[in-house]
Amino acid sequence: MSRYNGEQVLVVPREAFEAVGAFNGVRLNPQDYLTAFLKPGVARYMDRELAEQSPQFKQLITYAIFCHQGRILAYARTSKGGESRLHNKMSLGIGGHINPIDGLTDSISTYLAGMEREIREEITFTGSATQELFAIINDDTNEVGSVHLGFVHRFELDDDQVAPNEKALADLAFRTLDELAGPLYERLETWSAICVDALKAN
Numbered sequence: 001m002s003r004y005n006g007e008q009v010l011v012v013p014r015e016a017f018e019a020v021g022a023f024n025g026v027r028l029n030p031q032d033y034l035t036a037f038l039k040p041g042v043a044r045y046m047d048r049e050l051a052e053q054s055p056q057f058k059q060l061i062t063y064a065i066f067c068h069q070g071r072i073l074a075y076a077r078t079s080k081g082g083e084s085r086l087h088n089k090m091s092l093g094i095g096g097h098i099n100p101i102d103g104l105t106d107s108i109s110t111y112l113a114g115m116e117r118e119i120r121e122e123i124t125f126t127g128s129a130t131q132e133l134f135a136i137i138n139d140d141t142n143e144v145g146s147v148h149l150g151f152v153h154r155f156e157l158d159d160d161q162v163a164p165n166e167k168a169l170a171d172l173a174f175r176t177l178d179e180l181a182g183p184l185y186e187r188l189e190t191w192s193a194i195c196v197d198a199l200k201a202n
Helices: 014-021 031-037 108-122 177-181 190-201
Strands: 008-013 025-028 044-047 057-068 071-077 094-097 123-125 129-138 148-157 162-164 169-176
Touching: 008 014, 008 108, 014 031, 014 057, 025 190, 031 129, 031 148, 057 108, 057 129, 057 190, 071 177, 094 108, 108 123, 129 190, 148 190, 162 169, 169 177, 177 190
Parallel strands: 057 148
Antiparallel strands: 008 044, 008 057, 025 129, 057 071, 057 094, 071 169, 123 162, 129 148
16 A cells, blocks of 8 residues: 555656756746646646656645744654654755645646645644745755755744644744754755755845
8 A cells, every 4th residue: 555545746747847947956036937837738646656756757845934033933853744754854844745635737726725735734823924936946866855846935924923733843933044054954954954045145
């Protein structure tokens, strides 16, 4: 039986990524990538177990980071989380895969519904927020990154009342960029380290 219980996830062929412009690391203002991937016939749903072993496809991941007055929400991933390759790492990103429950494959509303669902599953916050599509992350240097693309959305919260909805999220707290770029940097999972570097540069 599949360790992902037959989960279907939204993927794009690596060729679609290369057609817009392949890179390793981070690109800011990635609207061109999202627009290209959501054109009819480009993205499709695939069995996650197959997708995790198929670097010729990229799973689209929404990766939301939450900021409040110059501080950034961070947490530790515990062994209760689904992705064993990221256990005990510190992360800034809240999000995950886009699934058929979110809608059709070639719709921005499906993409946004997937992001909102993942956020609701993982955290609760009060007050209001503004958000922007900040960056796209690709990291082909490791097993996890080689089969994923992360679209980073930056949320600015009007208060700091945030609570975890999942036991996989521990030590949830707002941290300064100096903390994340300094003593905590070695604990960050790869995408979060890339985000910290991008935030420092901007």
